[in-house]
Amino acid sequence: MVPLNYYLILSGILFVIGVTGVLVRRNAIIIFMSIELMLNAVNLTFIAFSRYLNSIDGQIFVIMVMAVAAAEVVVGLALIIAVFRIKETVNVDEINILKW
Amino acid sequence: MDYSIPTINLSVIGPEIIILLTAVSVLIIGLFPNYRRWSISIVFIGIIFAFYDIYYLWNLNQVGFDGMVLADNFALLFDIIFLIGTLLTLLLSGNFINQYIRGTGEYLSLILFATLGMMLMASTNDLIVIFLGLETLSISLYILAAFRRSREDSLEAGLKYFLLGAFTTGFLLYGIALIYGSTGTTNIYSILNFLKDGSVEIGILFYIGMILIIVGFGFKAAFVPFHMWVPDVYEGSATPVTAFMSAGVKAASFAVFLRLFITGFSPIISQITGILAVLAILTMTVGNVIAIVQTNIKRMLAYSSIAHAGYILVALTALSRNIESEFSAASIMYYILVYTFMNIGAFGVVIYMEKSEEEVLKISDYAGLGFKKPFAAICMTLFMFSLAGIPPTAGFMGKLYIFSSAVESELYGLAVIGVLNAVIAVYYYLRVVIFMYMKEAVLDFSYLSARPVMALSLSISVGGIIYLGIFPQSLINLLTNIL
Numbered sequence: 001m002v003p004l005n006y007y008l009i010l011s012g013i014l015f016v017i018g019v020t021g022v023l024v025r026r027n028a029i030i031i032f033m034s035i036e037l038m039l040n041a042v043n044l045t046f047i048a049f050s051r052y053l054n055s056i057d058g059q060i061f062v063i064m065v066m067a068v069a070a071a072e073v074v075v076g077l078a079l080i081i082a083v084f085r086i087k088e089t090v091n092v093d094e095i096n097i098l099k100w
Numbered sequence: 101m102d103y104s105i106p107t108i109n110l111s112v113i114g115p116e117i118i119i120l121l122t123a124v125s126v127l128i129i130g131l132f133p134n135y136r137r138w139s140i141s142i143v144f145i146g147i148i149f150a151f152y153d154i155y156y157l158w159n160l161n162q163v164g165f166d167g168m169v170l171a172d173n174f175a176l177l178f179d180i181i182f183l184i185g186t187l188l189t190l191l192l193s194g195n196f197i198n199q200y201i202r203g204t205g206e207y208l209s210l211i212l213f214a215t216l217g218m219m220l221m222a223s224t225n226d227l228i229v230i231f232l233g234l235e236t237l238s239i240s241l242y243i244l245a246a247f248r249r250s251r252e253d254s255l256e257a258g259l260k261y262f263l264l265g266a267f268t269t270g271f272l273l274y275g276i277a278l279i280y281g282s283t284g285t286t287n288i289y290s291i292l293n294f295l296k297d298g299s300v301e302i303g304i305l306f307y308i309g310m311i312l313i314i315v316g317f318g319f320k321a322a323f324v325p326f327h328m329w330v331p332d333v334y335e336g337s338a339t340p341v342t343a344f345m346s347a348g349v350k351a352a353s354f355a356v357f358l359r360l361f362i363t364g365f366s367p368i369i370s371q372i373t374g375i376l377a378v379l380a381i382l383t384m385t386v387g388n389v390i391a392i393v394q395t396n397i398k399r400m401l402a403y404s405s406i407a408h409a410g411y412i413l414v415a416l417t418a419l420s421r422n423i424e425s426e427f428s429a430a431s432i433m434y435y436i437l438v439y440t441f442m443n444i445g446a447f448g449v450v451i452y453m454e455k456s457e458e459e460v461l462k463i464s465d466y467a468g469l470g471f472k473k474p475f476a477a478i479c480m481t482l483f484m485f486s487l488a489g490i491p492p493t494a495g496f497m498g499k500l501y502i503f504s505s506a507v508e509s510e511l512y513g514l515a516v517i518g519v520l521n522a523v524i525a526v527y528y529y530l531r532v533v534i535f536m537y538m539k540e541a542v543l544d545f546s547y548l549s550a551r552p553v554m555a556l557s558l559s560i561s562v563g564g565i566i567y568l569g570i571f572p573q574s575l576i577n578l579l580t581n582i583l
Contacts, residue, residue: 008281015274022267031263038270042277049281057286058277061228065273068235072266075242079262082246083255092263095256098332 007048014041028080028090032073039069109164112171114153115179116219122146123212130205140190140197143208147187154179167287168226173582175223178355181437182218185347186211188444191557192451193340200248200338207247211344214240218352222359227276227286230356234272234320237352238265241345245337257336264319264329272316278309288364295367302368310365310372314357321353322409324382334402339454342398343447346405347440354412354436358429361420362583369420376417377514384410384521392528397450397463400528401443404487407525408439414518415502418509427508430579431501437575438486438494438568445561446483449476452554455547463532468541473548477536479558486565488529489522494568501576 014037021034043062050058084090110117126139154176162171189211197207217237221230242265246258280286282305283294295302319326334342361369387407394400412435419428453460453469453476470477486495499522506515568575 015270018270022263028259028263032266035263035266035270038267039273042270042273045274045277046280049277053281053284055284057228058280061231061276061280061286064228064232068232068239071235071239072262072269075239076262076266079242079246079255079259082249083259086250086252086255092259095259097253098256098260098336 004048004052007044011041011044011048014038014044026091026093028083028092028095031092032076032080036069036073039065109162111157112162112164112169113220113223114157114171115150115176115183116216116223118146118150118153119212119216119219122150123209123216126205126212127209128205130209136204139205139208143190143212144187146212147183150183151180154183167289168229169220169223170225171223174355174359175219177433177579177582178222178351179219181351181440182215182222182348184437185344185351185440185444186215188440188448188557188561189340189344189347191553191560192343192444192448194551194553195451195454196338196340207244210240210244214244214344214348218348218355221352222355225288225359225363227279227288231273231276233352234356235269237349238269238320241265241341241349244341244344245333247341248338253336254338255336257333260329260336261333268316268319268326271312271319275309275312275314275316278305278312282306282309288359291364292366295365310368311375313360314372314375317353317356318379321350321357321412322383322406323379323413324386324406324410327383327386327406330406331399331402334405335396335398339398339447339451342402343444343451346401346447347443350405350409350412351436351440354416354432357416358419358432361416362423362429366423369423373417373421376413376420377511380410380413380417380514381517382410383407383413384518388521388524388528392524394528395463396461397466397532398461400463401446401450404525404528405443407521408435408443408487410521411435411499411502411518412439414511414514415505417514418505418511421509421511425505425508426580426583427501428505429583430576431498431505433579433582434501434568434572434576435498438498438565441561441564441568442483442486442493442495445479445558445565446487448554448558448561449480449483452476452548452551452558460543463535464539465543466532466535467539467543468536469545470537472541472545475555476548476558479562480536481533482562482565484529484532486569488526490526492566492569494565494572497569497572501572 018034018038022031025031043065046058046062080090126142129135129139157171158176214237217233220233224230242258242262245261246255248254282303283291322330384407387403387410391400391403412432415428415432486493489495489499503515503518
């Protein structure tokens, strides 16, 4: 059996890749994909712990996270499309009329 | 394996069910043009029923869904705060509804769904439900922020809020995952028992998880340095939506903080007092200092709301130092209630001042309002006094309680910095009052007509801050015994 630590390290790396993607990429859709990667890293953590602890709670939590992520995709993509219709860009650096 | 069917006790989530049914029926009624005009009445009836159900559940301390949801007085008190916020917002939204919504039910039902999410966050005992409540709230707010979808600023606010909100949801979830991994449970009481037990060493993963959860909710409650979205989103969203989210989201996040600190993390919470104190100082100072230079009133109120999150955080720091202190917890709840009244009220005057197309949002536009529209100006003056913390308003009593709870926990430095910040804040709040009473009018206020419903909402807010400011003691006694 693969030890727990391997899963935790893998999910940690995936999470960091997701965070880096959000911070360095400028395309709203890529940022959004990176956020999804973060959520999936969390799901992997939950499943690994759930198997390790022999407790079902973690897997229930993953189902909840996937359902919520699906709802977020709906709203997020709708927002990105609405922005693209008006601005004709999804580059977050060009979406900048609100500033102090 | 044997499975037992958990005991389901639907009356525990009675107020939530009522709000949910109201939201769904408003959404359906919006489909029938002949009956649309009834939707706002249905919302108010639903909210009144929810209040009645809260009254019925008060003191019963019911638990349901296998201990996942509870209706203790703490949860019900927060339900009342959320419903007051929703009610005041809806009374203020009349003009916005006529202008942008044209009778369909989305706006009303999204506001109600967001309220539902807040109520779930306050009345649960399980990290899963906290997460679900938070997302119900957040996803509704992403849409509400971008509601004026023909306008660039509104869409930008929605997109920014969405991207940053989803980003921090990732941190929050990772925190929950680590806590689940180190304790084997998501139930807050079981986490408490695990920490009290002491037979298993508390690993570094638990601490990382705790910090990540604080980051996640700190974003929602607008702590510095997670505050970057606040001014942009508050400015870009429609003003009724801004009023709603400034009060509600903050109250819901602090409800979760209180629940987690007082039950779940209480044995080890004193170890992060230092971190919380730094966050409190940063949040107050950054919020107040940047608010000084703002010229747009919505942005000024946004930074002021950051500063107020800092004040509440002072009491939270005091609570973490001395977790037995019921007074600190009571001062947080008192301040949140007062903040709901004064902030929604202040945004209410901003809504009243707005023109339909070109918005009147500069602080200098308020010049001369005091003599042209005395009622709105007096309300605004009282809200500004209350936000600044000038007696006899409730804002003064709230700040007094918060800083005395810091002194009670022997956090003298923090209390002094808090008071200094409150002094800075007086400058930019009183500037609005000075413009209203001591400058010549630049605008012709003839476009402002009397709006009875809006006046009702402002009167309720004014009544709330004056009453709570003069007679705080009975409420404080109630709040001290609530936990």
